[in-house]
Amino acid sequence: MTTTDDQAAVPTLDLDLTSPEPIPEAGIAKAVDLMRSGRLFRYGETAPGQLSPAADLEQKFATAIGRRYAIGVNSCGAALFLALRASGVAPGDRVLVNGFTLAPVPGAIAHAGGVPVIVEIDQRCMIDLDDLEQQAAETGAKTLLLSHMRGHISNLDEVMTIATRHGINVIEDCAHTLGANWVGRPTGSFGVAGCFSLQTFKHINAGEGGIIVTDDPDLAAQAIILSGSYMLYPQHAARPDEEAFEKWRAVTPNFSLRLSALAATVALPQLDELDERIRKMNHAYERLAAELSAIDGVEVIERDPREEFVGSSLQLRLPSLDAGQIGAIIDFCRSHKLDLKWFGQERMEGFTSRPAQWKYITPSGQAPRTEEILRSLCDMRIPPSMTADHCRQIATIVAAAVHNVTHQQ
Ligand SMILES: *Cc1c(COP(=O)(O)O)cnc(C)c1O
Numbered sequence: 001m002t003t004t005d006d007q008a009a010v011p012t013l014d015l016d017l018t019s020p021e022p023i024p025e026a027g028i029a030k031a032v033d034l035m036r037s038g039r040l041f042r043y044g045e046t047a048p049g050q051l052s053p054a055a056d057l058e059q060k061f062a063t064a065i066g067r068r069y070a071i072g073v074n075s076c077g078a079a080l081f082l083a084l085r086a087s088g089v090a091p092g093d094r095v096l097v098n099g100f101t102l103a104p105v106p107g108a109i110a111h112a113g114g115v116p117v118i119v120e121i122d123q124r125c126m127i128d129l130d131d132l133e134q135q136a137a138e139t140g141a142k143t144l145l146l147s148h149m150r151g152h153i154s155n156l157d158e159v160m161t162i163a164t165r166h167g168i169n170v171i172e173d174c175a176h177t178l179g180a181n182w183v184g185r186p187t188g189s190f191g192v193a194g195c196f197s198l199q200t201f202k203h204i205n206a207g208e209g210g211i212i213v214t215d216d217p218d219l220a221a222q223a224i225i226l227s228g229s230y231m232l233y234p235q236h237a238a239r240p241d242e243e244a245f246e247k248w249r250a251v252t253p254n255f256s257l258r259l260s261a262l263a264a265t266v267a268l269p270q271l272d273e274l275d276e277r278i279r280k281m282n283h284a285y286e287r288l289a290a291e292l293s294a295i296d297g298v299e300v301i302e303r304d305p306r307e308e309f310v311g312s313s314l315q316l317r318l319p320s321l322d323a324g325q326i327g328a329i330i331d332f333c334r335s336h337k338l339d340l341k342w343f344g345q346e347r348m349e350g351f352t353s354r355p356a357q358w359k360y361i362t363p364s365g366q367a368p369r370t371e372e373i374l375r376s377l378c379d380m381r382i383p384p385s386m387t388a389d390h391c392r393q394i395a396t397i398v399a400a401a402v403h404n405v406t407h408q409q
Pocket residue numbers: 074075076077078101102104105147148149150173175176196197198199202209210
């Protein structure tokens with residue numbers, strides 16, 4: 001059989017991995033009502049005893065994660081920036097961050113004027129605990145921005161032990177871990193603050209939006225004022241006492257990073273669907289992981305059984321292949337409608353990036369082990385609509401792609 005015949009037998013994926021989840025009908029109806037009322041600003045007047053959609057969503061997040069306060073903002077990147085700033089990060093302060101993350105994370109550190117210190121990751125895409133300990137001791141950094149990137153949850157017991165030992169505030173980036181736990185406890189409930197995303201390609205699709213959760217009244221009051229509450233903070237439900245606001249109101253600027261009422265309205269009914277979405281994604285994840293890890297040369301990232309993760313994406317490595325071969329695999333997959341992202345790519349593209357590419361902040365060569373892991377790391381999204389047939393198609397396409405590049409002289 002020639003290569004052409006091989007390719008002809010390879011299916012084209014009949015699922016669009018880039019298509020987002022539709023808004024539930026209940027959300028659409030509520031959004032239409034809201035638009036008719038014109039009350040798109042979150043601080044409109046509400047009837048006595050009634051919560052605005054934004055305050056309602058905040059309250060529900062606080063309850064779901066088990067924290068006292070929640071603050072809605074316009075993105076997770078903004079949430080991370082506000083959490084850094086409101087937890088005391090000042091310009092020039094060093095901020096530890098794991099090297100497997102997304103551009104808005106180093107971006108949030110830059111926004112707060114911080115200086116990122118990249119902490120290495122291990123083969124499982126988790127923060128390297130030895131390197132964390134060493135960098136904490138060497139730099140004296142007092143903040144760790146821990147990104148649960150693509151849903152990979154590091155050993156939070158160990159991370160918190162190290163953080164406590166060094167007097168480090170942990171801020172959790174939970175953009176991919178809404179609905180996920182570490183040993184039964186929700187992510188976002190370990191650090192001083194947890195930040196979630198409502199962006200279209202995360203677990204709840206409001207277009208744009210972010211939520212900060214915390215138990216710290218000073219952090220919460222500052223975040224609310226910083227987010228642009230026009231001193232209308234009594235309209236927040238999951239908020240600290242007046243005392244905290246009195247302390248911060250005169251010395252805290254307004255950055256106008258508010259959550260819109262429309263985003264909150266379309267997000268709310270999706271919370272009710274979340275468990276079902278997660279069940280479907282995790283089902284697809286297990287299938288896909290089993291099929292892909294059976295392919296020679298393909299490694300699916302190993303998971304710790306204590307991670308109760310949400311399988312909204314799957315990461316695989318092609319450690320024995322070079323950049324030219326991986327590039328050819330990406331092209332082959334794309335020609336069969338399978339959209340793989342590749343973190344090792346020279347050019348940042350479509351959600352991929354790695355520390356060496358953040359030229360605005362990172363001295364080059366800071367995380368060589370992370371660079372080596374990301375060099376061959378690929379990534380695909382798992383929408384809830386992925387079926388067993390789709391998983392089989394994907395595995396067939398990837399197997400053919402790998403076969404083609406490894407059987408060329
Ligand atoms: C998407 C994402 C963010 C930022 O979320 P936005 O709401 O788009 O700002 C942060 N961290 C990770 C890991 C993400 O995937």
